[in-house]
Amino acid sequence: MRRGFPHIAAAALSCLLVVLVSLGMNVAAQVSPIERLVGMEQVLFGSIQEGAVVNRLEIIERLVFGKVGTGTLPERMEQCWNFVQGDRAGGMNLKFKLKAVQWSVFGSIVDRPIVPALDDAELRILGTGGSGSIGQRLDVLMSLTIPGGKPNVDYALLPKGALVKLAIESGLSSSKSRPGDAVRLVVMEDVVAEGRLVVPKGTVVMGRVLDNVRPTKTGVKARVDVEISTIEGMDSVPVTLGVDTAAIAANVAATVAASDSLRRFAVIGKDGGFLSPNPELELEAGTPLFLSVMQSAKVLGLTLQAAAAN
Numbered sequence: 001m002r003r004g005f006p007h008i009a010a011a012a013l014s015c016l017l018v019v020l021v022s023l024g025m026n027v028a029a030q031v032s033p034i035e036r037l038v039g040m041e042q043v044l045f046g047s048i049q050e051g052a053v054v055n056r057l058e059i060i061e062r063l064v065f066g067k068v069g070t071g072t073l074p075e076r077m078e079q080c081w082n083f084v085q086g087d088r089a090g091g092m093n094l095k096f097k098l099k100a101v102q103w104s105v106f107g108s109i110v111d112r113p114i115v116p117a118l119d120d121a122e123l124r125i126l127g128t129g130g131s132g133s134i135g136q137r138l139d140v141l142m143s144l145t146i147p148g149g150k151p152n153v154d155y156a157l158l159p160k161g162a163l164v165k166l167a168i169e170s171g172l173s174s175s176k177s178r179p180g181d182a183v184r185l186v187v188m189e190d191v192v193a194e195g196r197l198v199v200p201k202g203t204v205v206m207g208r209v210l211d212n213v214r215p216t217k218t219g220v221k222a223r224v225d226v227e228i229s230t231i232e233g234m235d236s237v238p239v240t241l242g243v244d245t246a247a248i249a250a251n252v253a254a255t256v257a258a259s260d261s262l263r264r265f266a267v268i269g270k271d272g273g274f275l276s277p278n279p280e281l282e283l284e285a286g287t288p289l290f291l292s293v294m295q296s297a298k299v300l301g302l303t304l305q306a307a308a309a310n
Helices: 005-022 033-045 053-064 073-085 094-106 114-125 134-145 245-250 305-309
Strands: 153-158 163-168 182-187 191-193 196-199 204-213 223-228 255-258 264-268 287-293 297-303
Touching: 033 053, 033 073, 033 114, 053 073, 053 134, 073 094, 094 114, 094 134, 094 297, 114 134, 153 191, 153 196, 163 245, 182 223, 191 297, 245 255, 245 287
Parallel strands: none
Antiparallel strands: 153 297, 163 182, 163 287, 182 204, 191 196, 196 297, 204 223, 223 264, 255 264
């Protein structure tokens, strides 16, 4: 089912807020308090909540602090936002802590909004749901799964040109895919830079089909054009993936080509050979796909044990 315009707009707003925070900009000067509230709801629940603004804010406050806050609505929203997104001066946000717990135990993450992902982690690790605020619940999990109860973190530069191996979970087909169809990619292998985990296995990147081309008897190859969103680093910093010469060379299961935009690319079908028609492009769910980091990114990463020991 395709997502409606309100959901797409809310997701775009959430991404905008993450970008502003990652750039160290004053979000309060850029967006209104209600836009900030919507952004938090997307991060925590994955969707916009219903009801009056005060009621929605109180739900978040009880969730993250265990009680209703004081002050004006903009002040209370700022307090919640800072707690959810963390301090950009080397601090971990809630998603980072949750990813660190998941990866430390399972070797990969479940890339979902914070509330359902935390519920899932507690059931898988503790066998039951936790109690208290989100911060308290994460502290319990970190004390059980991470030495000292606090991840060892530092910034690392994820360089332009680094390869990321993903799986096409949704599959692609020149005969069945249609413009607007959702494309879901999942990171198959951890991305490590400077001895730090910057994009964990299980991270999801969403995209959409822009166009599909059927093969012809005159030599036209099957093709599906795709546009993807940015992918989140450990600390929610957006990382741009696309196709360059390294990605073209690395792909075996699929043939890819760059497009007119960094996050757009084409997946191309095979040549039918002499006197044979070109076949349709049919990539099954799970087909591996290599993409490259198109712009260097500074990411707060989880220091791996081998690096920490040196």
